[in-house]
Each structure stands twice: as C-alpha cells, then as structure tokens.
Amino acid sequence: MPEQFLFAMEVILNGLMAGVLYALVALGFVLIFKASGIFNYAQGVMALFAALTLVGIMDGQIPFSHIINAIFGTELHHFGWHVPALLAIILTAGVMVVFAWLVQRYIFRHLVNQEPIILFMATIGLAYFLEGVGDLMWGSDIKKLDVGLPQGINDWIDVTTFEAFGYGFFIDNLDISATIVAVFLVAALIMFSQYTKQGRALRAVADDHQAALSVGISLNFIWVLVWSIAGFVALVAGIMWGAKSGVQFSLSLIALKALPVLMLGGFTSIPGAIVGGLIIGVGEKLFEFLIGPMVGGATENWFAYVLALLFLVFRPQGLFGEKIIERV
Amino acid sequence: MNALTGGNYTTADGRKIGNTMMEMKNITLRFGGVVAIKDISFDINEGEIRAIIGPNGAGKSSMLNVISGFYNPQEGEVWFHGKKRPQMRPYQVARQGIARTFQNIALFEGMSVLDNVMTGRLTHMKSGMLSQMIWKGKAEKEETENREVVEKVIDFLEIQAIRKTPVGRLPYGLKKRVELARALAAEPKLLLLDEPMAGMNVEEKEDMSRFILDVNDEFGTTIALIEHDMGVVMDLSDRVVVMDYGKKIGDGTPDEVRNNQEVIDAYLGVAHD
Numbered sequence: 270m271p272e273q274f275l276f277a278m279e280v281i282l283n284g285l286m287a288g289v290l291y292a293l294v295a296l297g298f299v300l301i302f303k304a305s306g307i308f309n310y311a312q313g314v315m316a317l318f319a320a321l322t323l324v325g326i327m328d329g330q331i332p333f334s335h336i337i338n339a340i341f342g343t344e345l346h347h348f349g350w351h352v353p354a355l356l357a358i359i360l361t362a363g364v365m366v367v368f369a370w371l372v373q374r375y376i377f378r379h380l381v382n383q384e385p386i387i388l389f390m391a392t393i394g395l396a397y398f399l400e401g402v403g404d405l406m407w408g409s410d411i412k413k414l415d416v417g418l419p420q421g422i423n424d425w426i427d428v429t430t431f432e433a434f435g436y437g438f439f440i441d442n443l444d445i446s447a448t449i450v451a452v453f454l455v456a457a458l459i460m461f462s463q464y465t466k467q468g469r470a471l472r473a474v475a476d477d478h479q480a481a482l483s484v485g486i487s488l489n490f491i492w493v494l495v496w497s498i499a500g501f502v503a504l505v506a507g508i509m510w511g512a513k514s515g516v517q518f519s520l521s522l523i524a525l526k527a528l529p530v531l532m533l534g535g536f537t538s539i540p541g542a543i544v545g546g547l548i549i550g551v552g553e554k555l556f557e558f559l560i561g562p563m564v565g566g567a568t569e570n571w572f573a574y575v576l577a578l579l580f581l582v583f584r585p586q587g588l589f590g591e592k593i594i595e596r597v
Numbered sequence: 598m599n600a601l602t603g604g605n606y607t608t609a610d611g612r613k614i615g616n617t618m619m620e621m622k623n624i625t626l627r628f629g630g631v632v633a634i635k636d637i638s639f640d641i642n643e644g645e646i647r648a649i650i651g652p653n654g655a656g657k658s659s660m661l662n663v664i665s666g667f668y669n670p671q672e673g674e675v676w677f678h679g680k681k682r683p684q685m686r687p688y689q690v691a692r693q694g695i696a697r698t699f700q701n702i703a704l705f706e707g708m709s710v711l712d713n714v715m716t717g718r719l720t721h722m723k724s725g726m727l728s729q730m731i732w733k734g735k736a737e738k739e740e741t742e743n744r745e746v747v748e749k750v751i752d753f754l755e756i757q758a759i760r761k762t763p764v765g766r767l768p769y770g771l772k773k774r775v776e777l778a779r780a781l782a783a784e785p786k787l788l789l790l791d792e793p794m795a796g797m798n799v800e801e802k803e804d805m806s807r808f809i810l811d812v813n814d815e816f817g818t819t820i821a822l823i824e825h826d827m828g829v830v831m832d833l834s835d836r837v838v839v840m841d842y843g844k845k846i847g848d849g850t851p852d853e854v855r856n857n858q859e860v861i862d863a864y865l866g867v868a869h870d
C-alpha cells in the first residue's frame with residue numbers, strides 16, 4: 270500500500286478524534302438553541318469553568334482564596350485534601366446545575382420574548398462574567414487535569430497496523446477514551462429525549478412554546494434542565510480538552526471552532542452537530558496534510574472558517590437543516 | 598340570570614348537568630389602553646357545553662386565555678370547583694385538568710400525529726427520569742396505560758390513518774382534529790376550544806360538531822367553546838355567552854340569546870362575514 274495513503278488514513282483517524290470535541294461543544298450550543306432560541310456564546314466558557322471547577326475540587330483548592338487572602342491578610346490556598354475524580358465530577362455536575370438555575374432565574378427569566386439579538390448579547394455578557402468568576406474562584410494559572418483516563422500512544426493499534434501495513438498508526442489513548450465517552454454521552458442524550466417524560470417535554474418546548482404550555486409543561490423548568498444538560502456536556506468537553514492540553518483560559522476559544530461546525534450542521538440539528546464536528550475535525554487535519562505544505566502550513570487556523578463560509582454561500586441551512594424558502 | 602344558572606338539571610336530550618364547575622367573577626383585562634374584557638361574569642356547569650360568541654375582536658379568545666392562565670386579568674376572580682384560584686401559570690392550569698386548543702393551531706409541527714397526541718399525556722406521567730431511562734416496572738406500566746388512552750382517542754377521532762404522519766404535512770382541517778386529540782388525551786375535566794371549526798368546509802364542520810357532541814356525551818367532558826358560526830353554536834351548546842367590544846351583552850340558552858334584542862342589534866343584526 271502506498272505510504273501517502275497510510276499517512277492520510279492516520280490523519281483522518283486523528284481528525285475524527287479531534288472532531289469529537291468540536292461536536293461536543295457544538296452539541297451544547299444546539300441543545301440550548303433548540304429549546305429556547307438562545308445562541309449561547311458562553312458554551313465554550315462553560316466548558317472552561319467546568320474544567321476549572323473540577324480541577325479545583327479534585328485538588329482541594331479553596332475557592333476565591335485570592336480575595337479572601339487579600340481581605341483578611343491570610344495565606345489560605347488549599348483545604349489539604351484530595352477528592353477522587355468520580356466524586357469531583359459529580360460535584361462539578363452539581364455546580365453546573367446550580368449555574369443553570371442561576372442563569373435562568375436571574376437572566377433569561379427576565380428576557381422572555383425579547384429579540385434573539387438581545388438574548389445573544391446577554392450570553393456574551395454571561396461569557397465574560399463567567400470567565401471572570403472562574404478566574405477569581407480558581408486562579409488563572411494553567412492547571413493539569415488528570416481524571417485517570419489512559420494516556421499516550423495506543424501500543425496495540427501501533428503494533429497491529431505495523432504488522433498489517435508495515436506502518437504503525439499513532440493514535441492517542443486519550444482520544445480513544447474521549448470518543449468512547451462521547452458516544453455514550455450522545456446515546457444517553459438520545460435515550461433521554463426519546464423515552465423520558467422530561468425528554469418528551471424538552472422536544473415539545475423546542476417545537477412550540479404555546480403548545481408546550483397547554484399540555485402542562487413549565488418552560489422555566491425545561492430551560493433550567495436544558496442549561497444543566499448543556500453544562501454537563503460542557504463538563505465532558507472540558508475534561509477531554511483539559512486532559513489533553515491542560516486547563517487554561519484559551520479553552521474558551523474552542524467555542525469559536527464550534528461556530529463553523531454549526532454552520533455545517535445547522536443550528537438545530539443534533540446529528541448535524543456531530544457530523545459537522547467530525548467533518549471539520551477530519552477536514553482541517555487532512556487539508557493541513559495535503560495542502561498545508563504547499564501554502565506554508567498553519568491552515569488549521571482558518572480552514573474551518575473558510576469551509577463554513579462556502580457552506581453559507583451554497584447551503585445556508587447547513588447539512589441537515591430544512592431548506593429555507595422565503596415566504597412571499 | 599336565567600333558569601339554567603346554578604346547574605343541576607337534565608337536558609332535553611337526557612344529559613345530566615351538574616354543579617357550577619367554573620365561575621368567572623367580574624373579570625377585567627387590559628392591554629395598555631385596550632380593554633379586551635370589561636367586568637364580565639359568567640359560570641360553566643359540570644357536563645355542559647358552553648359557547649362564547651361575538652364579533653371579531655370582542656374579547657372571546659382573551660376570555661379563554663384568562664381561563665387557561667395564558668393571560669392574567671387585572672381585576673376579577675376565577676373560581677374552580679368552589680375554590681378561588683390564585684394567579685396561575687398556563688402549565689399549572691393544564692395540570693388542574695383544563696386542556697385547550699388554539700385559534701391559530703399550536704401543534705408540534707416536527708412530531709408525528711402520535712407523538713403530538715402523546716404529549717397530551719405528560720400531565721399524567723409520574724415516573725422519575727432514572728426509572729424511565731432504565732425502563733422497567735412502573736414506568737413501563739405507565740407507558741402502556743398512556744398508550745392505551747392515546748390509541749383510544751385516535752380511534753375516537755378517526756385519525757388512525759395518519760398516526761405516523763408528521764403534523765407539518767397535514768392539511769388545516771386535520772391539524773385542527775389532531776389538536777383536539779392532544780387536548781382529549783389529557784382526559785381533561787374542562788376542555789376549551791377556540792374556534793374549532795374556523796376555516797373548515799361544511800363536511801369538516803359537521804364532523805367536528807359530531808366529535809364535540811360525542812366527547813361531551815361519552816366522556817362527560819365539560820366544554821367551553823368559541824365559535825363564529827351562529828348556526829353551529831345554536832345546535833351544539835346548552836348555554837351561550839355573547840360578547841361585544843369586551844362586554845357581556847347576553848347570557849342564556851340559545852333560544853334566549855337568539856331573541857335578546859341587544860344581541861340582535863349588536864351581533865346578529867350587523868352584517869359580518
């Protein structure tokens with residue numbers, strides 16, 4: 270088999286793994302957008318905040334220690350304990366539920382029936398506010414996140430592919446576990462939305478608010494629920510990203526990569542978010558591999574946006590969105 | 598006031614009408630400067646078909662929206678089953694057993710007919726998220742019961758043939774029927790219908806009239822309905838409230854209302870579509 274082809278195969282596999290992360294962030298966007306029409310600019314920051322909180326809880330960091338120390342002249346930093354990963358993840362999920370409730374109670378409840386642009390502005394405000402709170406609570410240094418997921422090159426794949434093709438694929442164990450976790454997460458979400466009372470209510474709210482009210486659904490409850498789920502999805506994305514490249518504030522920038530994913534997949538389609546994420550992940554890796562060397566590299570920075578732009582021109586509804594026909 | 602106020606009588610066709618189920622007392626509803634409802638009182642008896650009629654813009658839909666909690670009146674009280682109702686959100690009203698349809702159809706367009714009707718059962722679903730996801734025992738039994746009710750309603754309204762069709766693809770008349778099916782699936786004590794026959798052809802209107810009568814007769818459901826077509830109202834209803842410019846100008850049996858001079862002047866007399 271020609272070497273180039275094998276290289277490309279490896280690149281595609283790695284692209285798929287990267288795409289899983291984009292898909293997860295995009296999924297958070299789609300959930301909130303479908304249920305409430307809010308384009309949540311803060312989704313990326315939520316992933317950052319969740320990861321920061323998780324590390325903070327695991328390491329027994331004292332939240333707001335900088336402020337406490339500044340006011341009382343103390344030197345507090347740590348509780349002096351370590352919390353096991355699983356317990357910390359559950360606690361962090363709890364924090365994200367509280368966050369969801371606060372967001373609904375103090376922001377969006379007061380903005381019902383407002384223009385989408387106003388809701389969007391509110392989420393921009395929320396994003397910067399949350400970033401600030403994250404900084405104040407847990408500090409701005411880069412943190413290592415290790416929840417016990419396997420790391421490093423997968424030897425089995427390396428050896429097997431070497432024996433088969435004479436070329437060993439390098440696939441990171443972390444990427445493999447991230448993919449498995451993401452698959453389970455999506456499966457659970459689908460089960461939830463298809464088979465539970467709350468899932469049915471969620472789909473109803475996403476379809477028609479008036480009708481949902483008339484069958485006894487509390488919009489407020491559903492919105493808290495959907496922000497909680499988005500918070501949980503953000504936590505999973507934050508864990509994966511954090512485990513890979515450390516928990517740092519640039520994490521919130523992945524939100525921007527989710528934008529082209531949404532333009533590909535459509536803003537209201539869950540399969541769209543997943544497929545869009547994978548396409549962008551594979552596309553940008555493959556493009557860098559094939560075309561990158563000809564144009565001096567670093568194409569990963571802009572490839573996704575150019576692809577999204579092409580989609581905007583030729584298929585504005587995205588891959589899975591309904592065709593938009595202007596009513597006249 | 599008329600002979601039938603207070604309820605407890607048997608109709609000419611032998612249906613039993615019970616006590617007062619709902620009482621609206623001195624309701625006033627304003628939108629900025631517009632007074633949609635001016636100091637209106639009326640009651641609905643258990644088991645009866647109560648119509649609200651009046652020209653366009655009279656405030657009929659507003660009244661239905663007050664009953665279903667979509668609008669909160671500035672003045673007045675709503676009494677339900679002998680108790681004064683505190684201010685309620687629409688979902689709370691729905692959970693009390695009051696189901697409704699809308700003048701401008703509000704369906705879940707992306708869902709199938711079956712799924713739409715199934716949402717009518719949400720108020721009856723109790724099992725928690727976890728037990729439902731694990732999908733055993735209680736949740737399964739509840740699901741079976743809900744499906745039975747839904748299938749019964751679908752049979753009743755003769756929409757078996759379209760049960761898997763996405764609602765967005767249905768013609769107008771069938772959408773109205775699906776909306777009624779969803780409301781019925783909730784097994785409501787009180788059913789509110791906002792112009793259930795608007796925009797239908799004669800045949801569809803006849804079908805809908807028959808369904809409304811059958812619902813009332815077979816399930817004993819109390820019905821309050823808004824209708825534009827006087828003929829239909831006279832055939833269907835036990836008592837009629839007539840509204841005009843936000844005021845109540847008549848209240849009584851179809852015959853009483855038909856012969857009320859104020860009603861004739863204000864509503865029947867004027868030419869309308």
Ligand SMILES: Nc1ncnc2c1ncn2[C@@H]1O[C@H](COP(=O)(O)OP(=O)(O)O)[C@@H](O)[C@H]1O
Pocket residue numbers: 628631632633651652653654655656657658659660
């Ligand atoms: N949500 C609303 N906001 C402002 N005005 C309203 C609203 N709903 C109804 N109105 C006004 O209240 C009056 C009565 O309307 P409506 O109850 O829809 O009448 P009907 O159903 O009898 O045709 C109209 O003047 C209408 O414009």
Ligand SMILES: [Mg+2]
Pocket residue numbers: 657658659700
């Ligand atoms: Mg109306």
